[in-house]
Amino acid sequence: MKILGIETSCDETSAAIVENGTTILSNVIASSAEMHAKTGGVIPEEAARQQIKSIMPVINECLERAFPGSSLKEKFENIDAIAVTVGPGLIGSLLVGVETAKTLSHVWKKPLIPVNHLVAHLYANWFDKIPEFPALGLVVSGGHTDLVYIKGHGDLTYVGGTRDDAAGEAFDKTARILGLPYPGGPNLSRAAGKYLSGGHKELIFFPRPLSNESGYEWSFSGLKTAVAREVEKLKAEGKLSEREVSHIAAEVQEAIVDSVVSKCVKAILEFGPKSFLLAGGVAANTKLRDKFTRELISNGAHASFHVPEAKLCTDNASYIASCAYFIGKDIPTSEINADPELTITS
Ligand code: KG4
Numbered sequence: 001m002k003i004l005g006i007e008t009s010c011d012e013t014s015a016a017i018v019e020n021g022t023t024i025l026s027n028v029i030a031s032s033a034e035m036h037a038k039t040g041g042v043i044p045e046e047a048a049r050q051q052i053k054s055i056m057p058v059i060n061e062c063l064e065r066a067f068p069g070s071s072l073k074e075k076f077e078n079i080d081a082i083a084v085t086v087g088p089g090l091i092g093s094l095l096v097g098v099e100t101a102k103t104l105s106h107v108w109k110k111p112l113i114p115v116n117h118l119v120a121h122l123y124a125n126w127f128d129k130i131p132e133f134p135a136l137g138l139v140v141s142g143g144h145t146d147l148v149y150i151k152g153h154g155d156l157t158y159v160g161g162t163r164d165d166a167a168g169e170a171f172d173k174t175a176r177i178l179g180l181p182y183p184g185g186p187n188l189s190r191a192a193g194k195y196l197s198g199g200h201k202e203l204i205f206f207p208r209p210l211s212n213e214s215g216y217e218w219s220f221s222g223l224k225t226a227v228a229r230e231v232e233k234l235k236a237e238g239k240l241s242e243r244e245v246s247h248i249a250a251e252v253q254e255a256i257v258d259s260v261v262s263k264c265v266k267a268i269l270e271f272g273p274k275s276f277l278l279a280g281g282v283a284a285n286t287k288l289r290d291k292f293t294r295e296l297i298s299n300g301a302h303a304s305f306h307v308p309e310a311k312l313c314t315d316n317a318s319y320i321a322s323c324a325y326f327i328g329k330d331i332p333t334s335e336i337n338a339d340p341e342l343t344i345t346s
């Protein structure tokens with residue numbers, strides 16, 4: 001079964017064709033990140049305008065890559081269903097994808113499957129070694145940090161999450177304070193990679209809130225205040241060098257990675273799942289991936305560790321199509337609406 005997936009929840013416009021939920025036939029991603037880099041963040045109105053321009057070229061390119069040389073009619077004859085992200089996300093952006101998908105579904109008489117973007121992130125793990133259930137899954141993205149227990153496809157229970165900022169948001173906001181370009185996460189991580197302590201013990205340590213509390217909650221909003229204070233202090237002392245920026249970046253990354261991994265390892269030891277699935281844009285972070293690999297082994301966790309290849313962690317339509325294959329319900333298009341407030345368990 002071949003599903004055409006469409007994703008436009010934030011600033012990416014993506015279309016992918018996935019066979020049986022596990023094989024990517026084509027995956028095209030157009031990002032307006034360069035445009036947003038000029039303003040230091042996503043301007044929703046601008047993102048949606050760009051997506052209106054990109055959506056049909058992206059879908060056409062995706063169909064051409066999967067079925068080169070055939071007519072549009074032949075291409076759509078190969079597609080069994082269309083899947084689209086309905087939320088959460090920016091309303092203008094979501095509407096571009098949802099309305100395009102509804103139109104294509106109507107014109108080509110294909111079932112339309114609404115997909116929850118957060119649940120779908122987890123399905124980027126189905127393109128490699130298939131995870132076994134029960135699983136614990138962590139979605140760490142720009143707007144969410146959600147830990148869920150997954151008994152089977154479509155059977156998710158919320159375990160924990162952030163009380164305030166998401167992990168990706170913490171990367172983005174602290175990167176901005178440090179004067180690093182948008183998108184913050186990968187740029188902060190790059191700056192952190194340049195930091196060499198030179199063997200001295202230097203005194204910057206950012207807090208890991210709630211680390212001693214029971215339960216599975218995080219809090220990342222204090223990090224931006226702590227970073228702003230450190231930056232002010234260094235500025236006042238005339239010491240805000242490139243080296244100090246990379247030093248702070250390294251400590252921020254360490255604080256986020258530490259908090260995320262330690263709580264998840266605790267949950268894995270308590271719940272004893274067969275698999276642990278990491279997903280979402282922040283899962284592209286090398287330090288986070290490496291620390292999970294090491295800590296799961298050193299804590300004797302029996303769960304197999306799954307993380308998508310880095311380019312499938314950030315927003316793209318491949319996992320939208322995969323999720324639709326495993327848990328999608330074909331419902332009347334008139335009942336499908338964009339819902340910016342959708343949660344991982346709604
Ligand atoms: O999943 P995603 O592409 O979009 C949302 O659904 O939010 O995640 C984007 C988030 C941003 O906060 C971005 O800074 C972060 O993922 N991110 C990273 C890295 N790559 C993307 N954070 C840390 N290190 C990275 N390498």
Ligand code: ZN
Nearest residue numbers: 121141281315
């Ligand atoms: Zn996402």
